[in-house]
Amino acid sequence: MAPTEIPQPGLGTSGHEGEACTEAVLAALEAGYRHVDTAQMYDNERAVGRALEESDVPREDVFLATKVHPENLAHEDVIETTAASLDRLGVDRVDLLYVHWPTGAYDPEDTLPAFDEVRDRGWTDHVGVSNFTTDLLAAAIDVLDAPVLANQVELHPRLQQDDLVSFARERDVTTVAYCPIAKSEVAEIDTLREIAEAHDATPVQIALAWQYDREGVVPIPKGTGDHIRENFAAREIELTDDERERIAALDRSERLVDPDEAAWNR
Numbered sequence: 001m002a003p004t005e006i007p008q009p010g011l012g013t014s015g016h017e018g019e020a021c022t023e024a025v026l027a028a029l030e031a032g033y034r035h036v037d038t039a040q041m042y043d044n045e046r047a048v049g050r051a052l053e054e055s056d057v058p059r060e061d062v063f064l065a066t067k068v069h070p071e072n073l074a075h076e077d078v079i080e081t082t083a084a085s086l087d088r089l090g091v092d093r094v095d096l097l098y099v100h101w102p103t104g105a106y107d108p109e110d111t112l113p114a115f116d117e118v119r120d121r122g123w124t125d126h127v128g129v130s131n132f133t134t135d136l137l138a139a140a141i142d143v144l145d146a147p148v149l150a151n152q153v154e155l156h157p158r159l160q161q162d163d164l165v166s167f168a169r170e171r172d173v174t175t176v177a178y179c180p181i182a183k184s185e186v187a188e189i190d191t192l193r194e195i196a197e198a199h200d201a202t203p204v205q206i207a208l209a210w211q212y213d214r215e216g217v218v219p220i221p222k223g224t225g226d227h228i229r230e231n232f233a234a235r236e237i238e239l240t241d242d243e244r245e246r247i248a249a250l251d252r253s254e255r256l257v258d259p260d261e262a263a264w265n266r
Contacts, residue, residue, distance in 0.1 A: 006149070006218045007034040007035040008219075009035065009218060009219050009220060009235070010035030010036065010037045011033050011036050011228070012037050012178055012221055013036065013044055014178070016042070016044055017043065017047065018047055019047070021048060021051070022047045022048070022050045023051075023224075024051075024223065024224050025047075025048055027224075027228050028232075029051070031229045033228075033232060034062055035063040035218070036048060036052075037065045037176070038066045038067075038089075039067035039069070040067060040068060040069040040085055041069050045066060045088035046089075048064075049088060050090075053090055064095050065094060065095060065097070065128070065150075065176075066094050067099070068081060068082065068097065068098065068099060068100055069100060070100055070103045070104025071105060073104055073105040073106045074111070076114070077105065078111060078115060082097060092122075093122055093125065094124050095126060096125070096128050097115060097118060097124035097126070097127055098152060099111065099112075099130060101130065101261075102129070102263050103262070108143050109143065112140060112143045112144050115146065116146050119146050126150075127144060127147075128152065129150075129151050131152070132151050132263065133263045134167045136263055137167065137171075147172070148171075148173050150174040150176045150218075151164070151168050151176070152175075152176040152178055153177065154177070154178055154179045154257050155177035155178070155179070155211070156179055156182040156186060157186055157247055158186075158189075158252045158253075159182075159253060159256075160248065160251040162251075165217060168216060176218050176219075176220055177219040177220065178220055179256055180211055180219035180220065180221050181204045185256075186206075187203045189203060189250060191249075195239070195243050195247070198243075199237050201234070202230065204231070205237060206237065206239070206243075206247075208221060209237035209238075210244065210247045213239060
């Protein structure tokens, strides 16, 4: 399963709720996005579903992803709550269903066969994982019958995850990048500001352009209003080799999402 099969970029919806979420998804689809990411944990699947229903973009043209809450990762809970997610989204299937975190009720031998079952039922076209380390990703690949299409992780210029991205790419697993603009902190990085000036762009757009340029990486920036269109337009920015090297030097392994129970803290 080639990494390029996931549309670039996606719209992240964490933190979006209610009508504001619906409006953001509608604006993204109008701007050209064809990948929308949500989760049980976000409590906005109904709002995303309303946008899909109201949009002029056909459902089959939208790559829709959701994630199973860590508390719902026991085998039968995966199946029951996936059915509930489909109902909230107003769809009969999603394109990608993730394990949201390998925590809570996660047990690979119990959880992952349920994802295979959900796929066999036609409720998802693909399965994925999120917040997995290389070891956990390798184990999931071994247990699942279905290919792992994606591993969704925090990734931005201060946390570049080179080893994880390379490990995934070698196994045809796309790295889907959440927090790709580091909760807007990239706007304060001098290097990105300097590069942005050369492209008549913003530091946020430069951070996204760098990710759009990385093989096997698909960022899913959040956004509202004009930011949604600006994030999409960053696809047109062509960075030089020197600019890419300067951005590569920004890596500090700095996490913004770092719960104690995360796999990398065990």
